Amino acid sequence: MPDRHLEFWYEYGSTYTYLTVARIASVAEAQKILVDWRPFLLMPILIEQGMQRGPFLPYPNKLRYMWRDVERRALRHNIPYQKPFLYPPNTLSTARIGYLAQSQHWCADFTQEVFRLHWTEGVIIGTDENIRRSLNFVGQDPDRIVSMAQRDDNKTGLRRQTEQAKALGIFGSPTFVVGNELFWGDDRLEDALDFAAGRF
Template sequence: MSKTVEFYFDLGSPATYLAYTQLPGICAQTGSQLIYIPILLGGVFKATGNASPVTVPAKGRYMFQDLDRYARRYGVTLKYNPNFPINTLMLMRAVTGMQLRHPQRFQAFIDCLFYALWLEARSLDDPATVATVLTRHGFDPDEVLALTTDEEVKAVLKANTEQAVERGVFGAPSMFVDNQLFFGQDRLEFVLEALR
């Protein structure tokens, strides 16, 4: 039986974006399955007493320099988003709703949002900007917005976030292989080792 990587993610994290660019290749290389689990990073921070590195100015500056190094190493584009940090509640409800209601379009949905945030540096806490991005990628903004108010969708995102905290998650990206937690896109080599 092939191994799995449980990928707890929030679109608003640039480190999560970098992990997202690498994990499909790692899973293909090892014959493993990638399981996306959307969470609300703000909820994780609140439950664990953690905070974004940008709350410490020197740490925030260093973090983006380090993420740039990794982006170059991975051969991917990462553009600093001046709107960071953004409130991702609406986005992560939409992501959860697409996974729940339209799983066949889930990958294309997160692809377009990650692209808009971390390659185009769009302000995705602005509903009009989100609508423009979604329309351009063939999604109906009204249908997506309806998902964000769906009670089952809200409950699933809340449950995912609570489950993540119960498992020891304190930030994103967080990945589990064989119930072993790996935090941060800079731990992908250990994820690869665990899958092998």
């Protein structure tokens, strides 16, 4: 019997991840799949792969394609879209808060608001405004949470979670893990959900 469980591993600075963040909760709920939100830091993994500037910046044609592709997929899925004016954002502080939120069980709502502000209002991920508005949205005290996220134990926890992602063989975001199976990319979300539901 399938356990109907899916791990959603993601990096806050990933463009395609916005498309998943905007829809995974609703499509997983429709299939009665439990989603475990797992923020991690992708750049250390990319740097080990020789991509010191990430997967798009050194390649202008690929970068142009990515922006148009994200826009097309947003239209296809009826997801609000406004190209951010800054790329890539500095996501470290947000990722630390996301990791803390994961342990306190408000990660999904926080992450959805972080991405919504970035991709629909131009309130860039990692900025004080994005962080504070997102924390207020989920009913958390910004000063308290920002302080907690900077504690050494929380920083260490996020690093360990990033090492776990690497150990799983994760090399990009979004990635979905179902048992021992990896599915990479927003366009594999439906495949991952079907696999979690035992459809193949």
